[in-house]
Amino acid sequence: MRINSNSDNNFTINKLRENSSLLLSSLTRISSGKKITSPSDDTAGLAQVTKLKNQNIRINSAINNNQNLLSFLYTQDSLLEKAVKASKRLS
Numbered sequence: 001m002r003i004n005s006n007s008d009n010n011f012t013i014n015k016l017r018e019n020s021s022l023l024l025s026s027l028t029r030i031s032s033g034k035k036i037t038s039p040s041d042d043t044a045g046l047a048q049v050t051k052l053k054n055q056n057i058r059i060n061s062a063i064n065n066n067q068n069l070l071s072f073l074y075t076q077d078s079l080l081e082k083a084v085k086a087s088k089r090l091s
Contacts, residue, residue: 028037036042036049 025037025041029035029041036046039046
C-alpha cells in the first residue's frame with residue numbers, strides 16, 4: 001500500500017489557514033477601532049495602555065476632589081461672611 005502526500009497541497013493549506021487567521025485579526029481590529037484587541041496582539045502595549053488609563057482615572061479623581069474642595073471653601077466663606085455681618089449688627 002502506498003500513501004500519496006502532496007507537499008505543495010499541504011503548504012497551500014497551511015498558508016491559507018495562516019492568512020485566514022491574519023484576516024480575522026485585521027477585521028477584528030478594524031471593527032473595534034482599536035489596535036490592541038487581545039493581550040496576544042501586543043502585551044507591552046496593552047500594559048502601557050492600562051497604565052495610562054489608570055493614570056487618567058487618578059487625575060480625573062484628583063480634579064473632582066479639587067472641585068469639591070473649592071465648593072466646600074466657597075460655602076465656608078459664605079457662612080463666615082454671614083457670621084461677620086451678624087456680629088457687626090450685634091455690636
